[in-house]
Amino acid sequence: xxxxxxxxxxxxxxxxxxxxxxxxxxxxxxxxxxxxxxxxxxxxxxxxxxxxxxxxxxxxxxxxxxxxxxxxxxxxxxxxxxxxxxxxxxxxxxxxxxxxxxxxxxxxxxxxxxxxxxxxxxxxxxxxxxxxxxxxxxxxxxxxxxxxxxxxxxxxxxxxxxxxxxxxxxxxxxxxxxxxxxxxxxxxxxxxxxxxxxxxxxxxxxxxxxxxxxxxxxxxxxxxxxxxxxxxxxxxxxxxxxxxxxxxxxxxxxxxxxxxxxxxxxxxxxxxxxxxxxxxxxxxxxxxxxxxxxxxxxxxxxxxxxxxxxxxxxxxxxxxxxxxxxxxxxxxxxxxxxxxxxxxxxxxxxxxxxxxxxxxxxxxxxxxxxxxxxxxxxxxxxxxxxxxxxxxxxxxxxxxxxxxxxxxxxxxxxxxxxxxxxxxxxxxxxxxxxxxxxxxxxxxxxxxxxxxxxxxxxxxxxxxxxxxxxxxxxxxxxxxxxxxxxxxxxxxxxxxxxxxxxxxxxxxxxxxxxxxxxxxxxxxxxxxxxxxxxxxxxxx
Numbered sequence: 380x381x382x383x384x385x386x387x388x389x390x391x392x393x394x395x396x397x398x399x400x401x402x403x404x405x406x407x408x409x410x411x412x413x414x415x416x417x418x419x420x421x422x423x424x425x426x427x428x429x430x431x432x433x434x435x436x437x438x439x440x441x442x443x444x445x446x447x448x449x450x451x452x453x454x455x456x457x458x459x460x461x462x463x464x465x466x467x468x469x470x471x472x473x474x475x476x477x478x479x480x481x482x483x484x485x486x487x488x489x490x491x492x493x494x495x496x497x498x499x500x501x502x503x504x505x506x507x508x509x510x511x512x513x514x515x516x517x518x519x520x521x522x523x524x525x526x527x528x529x530x531x532x533x534x535x536x537x538x539x540x541x542x543x544x545x546x547x548x549x550x551x552x553x554x555x556x557x558x559x560x561x562x563x564x565x566x567x568x569x570x571x572x573x574x575x576x577x578x579x580x581x582x583x584x585x586x587x588x589x590x591x592x593x594x595x596x597x598x599x600x601x602x603x604x605x606x607x608x609x610x611x612x613x614x615x616x617x618x619x620x621x622x623x624x625x626x627x628x629x630x631x632x633x634x635x636x637x638x639x640x641x642x643x644x645x646x647x648x649x650x651x652x653x654x655x656x657x658x659x660x661x662x663x664x665x666x667x668x669x670x671x672x673x674x675x676x677x678x679x680x681x682x683x684x685x686x687x688x689x690x691x692x693x694x695x696x697x698x699x700x701x702x703x704x705x706x707x708x709x710x711x712x713x714x715x716x717x718x719x720x721x722x723x724x725x726x727x728x729x730x731x732x733x734x735x736x737x738x739x740x741x742x743x744x745x746x747x748x749x750x751x752x753x754x755x756x757x758x759x760x761x762x763x764x765x766x767x768x769x770x771x772x773x774x775x776x777x778x779x780x781x782x783x784x785x786x787x788x789x790x791x792x793x794x795x796x797x798x799x800x801x802x803x804x805x806x807x808x809x810x811x812x813x814x815x816x817x818x819x820x821x822x823x824x825x826x827x828x829x830x831x832x833x834x835x836x837x838x839x840x841x842x843x844x845x846x847x848x849x850x851x852x853x854x855x856x857x858x859x860x861x862x863x864x865x866x867x868x869x870x871x872x873x874x875x876x877x878x879x880x881x882x883x884x885x886x887x888x889x890x891x892x893x894x895x896x897x898x899x900x901x902x903x904x905x906x907x908x909x910x911x912x913x914x915x916x917x918x919x
Contacts, residue, residue: 386659387413387630389893390650392640392677393667393838393872394631395423399620400452400886401665401871401893406627408899413658414624415635415650422617423836424844424881431707431823434771436612437778439703439827440836440844441881442762443606443728444616451525452887455903462619463610465766470605472726473571474812476734480716480723481571485602493720498565505600508562512600515547520594521604522911523855525884527892528876529908531856537912544915547594555596566735573739574730574758575599592855593877606727611768616881640664640677640868647868650677660867662897665889667872669838669846670694670859678865687864694874695853699746700829700842702783704802707823711764711775712813725764731779732756732808742782749784751801755808757781774822779805785829785842798826838872845879846872854878861889862896869893 387410391402394416402414420426424440431437447453448464471483482493487509495502519538528534538544550558555576563569576599598604609616621631636653649659666673674683674691683691714723723729733739733756745752757779763770770776781801789797802824810816829842838846847853859874871889873879891905 385413386649386661387411388661389413389663389665390415390658390660391665391667391871392637392650392673393417393423394421394621394633395667395872396425396617396620396881396883397872397886397889398423398665398667399617399624400456400883401667401890402629403456403620403624403627404452404887404890404903405893405899406624406629407902408894410662410897410899412624412629413660414629414631415637415658416631416633417635417637417837418835419633421621421631421633422614425613425617427612427614430705430825430827435707435774435776435823436769437705437776437825438613438762439705440832441613442608442760442778444609444613444881445606446521446604447607447609447616447881447883449521449604450883450887451903451906452883456620456623458616458619458623461622462616464607465610466605466607467725467727467765469722469726470602471571471575471728471730472723473567473574473730474714474716474723475567476811478716478719479567480714480720481567482720482722482726483571483575483602484722485605487602490602494568497567498563501563501565501568504562508597508600509602511543511546512597513603515543515594515597516601516604518543518915519547519912520598520601522906523908524877524882525887526906526908526911527861527888528855528858529912533909534856534912537909537916540916544912547597550597551592551594552590555591558596569736570733570739571730572599574728590851592851592857593849608727608762608766610766613881637677639679640666640673642678642682642865646866663867663869663893665869665871665893667870667886669840669872670870670874671840672838673870674863678868682865684864690859694859695848695850696841696843697845697848698784699782700785701832701844702781702798702801702829703827703832704779704781704805705825705827706777706779706806706821707770708775708777709820709822710815711761712759712777712809713815714813716812725761727760727765729759729761730756731759731812746782746784749786749788751784751787751789751797752782755781755804757805757808759809779809781805783828794830798828802826843879847874847879849878861885861892 389412391398391414402412406412426439427436469484473481483490491502576595638651638653641649647664717724738754741754742752759779763775858876861875875885877884
């Protein structure tokens with residue numbers, strides 16, 4: 380590491396998207412910033428690989444990016460000049476064995492038309508809640524998503540002042556699954572709605588919490604905001620961020636083995652490398668890796684106050700992982716249900732395999748019991764249909780993400796045999812809905828499970844792709860926090876609000892906090908939750 384002989388104003392540990400966002404803001408604030416990464420590659424989960432055949436680009440982790448081009452950091456950093464996104468009109472689709480399909484689009488009448496085929500009552504429910512949800516999302520959810528969370532008492536006092544705030548609290552204080560069951564009558568509508576509520580179809584993760592402080596059910600009714608696809612592959616977002624960081628004067632050092640965070644006089648003062656060299660940070664060190672690597676491996680429990688060590692011990696990770704199957708195809712999947720609704724073929728995210736609420740719960744219970752799920756049910760999407768640059772001309776890619784325990788009980792079966800057999804089961808299930816998903820159509824496949832991805836991205840502890848559970852005990856005002864008990868040391872990764880997945884929120888929010896603490900130049904205007912919620916009350 381040639382940068383080791385130097386000192387910097389700030390050191391950011393971890394070059395995933397949170398680290399890239401934070402480092403770029405601080406570099407543009409005039410600080411001398413070093414961004415260090417354990418791996419040779421940067422971007423974290425923003426990975427696009429030619430894992431099957433040349434020219435077939437597979438996004439092995441992050442695929443669907445929520446409302447990304449509208450985020451404050453994407454706009455502040457003018458990333459649209461370097462990174463293109465596709466916003467699909469048809470966002471969520473679900474084929475059914477009887478040949479029908481359900482499709483949620485980005486427009487209310489189109490969505491209601493699809494829902495109405497299954498239930499007129501559910502269509503009217505969706506219409507009623509859509510009106511409220513889009514107002515709540517614009518005025519509450521999006522501003523809060525990119526602002527430091529308010530304490531619960533202060534937040535609720537502000538929300539109680541307005542009708543829209545009271546509506547939000549009434550839903551947020553209830554279990555999402557109960558709300559969905561109460562609002563809808565048709566099982567297919569319930570299933571696709573839960574697929575949308577849960578991140579990437581990782582079912583029941585958030586929906587079984589007693590409350591939902593982030594308002595996941597309300598966001599699912601909103602059609603104005605939604606998921607987007609990074610043109611050419613998700614890594615292009617990481618590339619755009621790195622180019623912007625370097626242009627701002629930042630320094631990137633890959634393949635850096637950190638022995639520990641340097642603590643002198645009770646303050647974070649830099650990093651000590653595995654070869655004994657020290658890189659000093661005059662003003663701050665920020666970690667974007669997981670909390671246990673940061674505080675147990677790099678700081679050491681002996682330097683933590685007892686209350687903070689207990690908080691660290693309470694931190695939870697998700698109890699499931701993903702079994703990923705990536706396919707290179709001669710032609711895109713064509714659903715039998717396309718005769719009923721042709722839009723199913725070009726919907727960004729498909730929910731495939733679960734036919735009843737009982738099916739949904741079976742998968743959840745199997746994973747809890749460390750069993751391989753007996754009913755194959757997964758999320759997928761026609762990436763190369765929406766973005767043709769992700770495959771050679773005339774060819775296609777798709778993926779299948781299936782929930783799975785970290786180390787399922789295989790009953791003595793060889794692990795590689797199991798992976799091939801389970802991939803075959805996924806393909807067979809896919810073919811029940813898409814008759815053209817035959818072995819002749821599949822020209823390449825790549826199986827990518829927690830065993831592989833935890834070797835590459837070690838902060839995905841236990842196979843947790845979000846680096847922290849999305850339950851009520853760890854989101855919003857209950858998140859892990861950005862400041863730490865060690866002065867000059869900050870957390871800016873997925874343990875902080877708004878959590879894992881590709882939001883950039885924690886890096887963006889931490890940038891504002893660190894800049895204020897240091898008295899650095901605030902060249903941007905950080906979002907303020909109290910101001911946003913207070914403005915609603917003033918306008919009422």
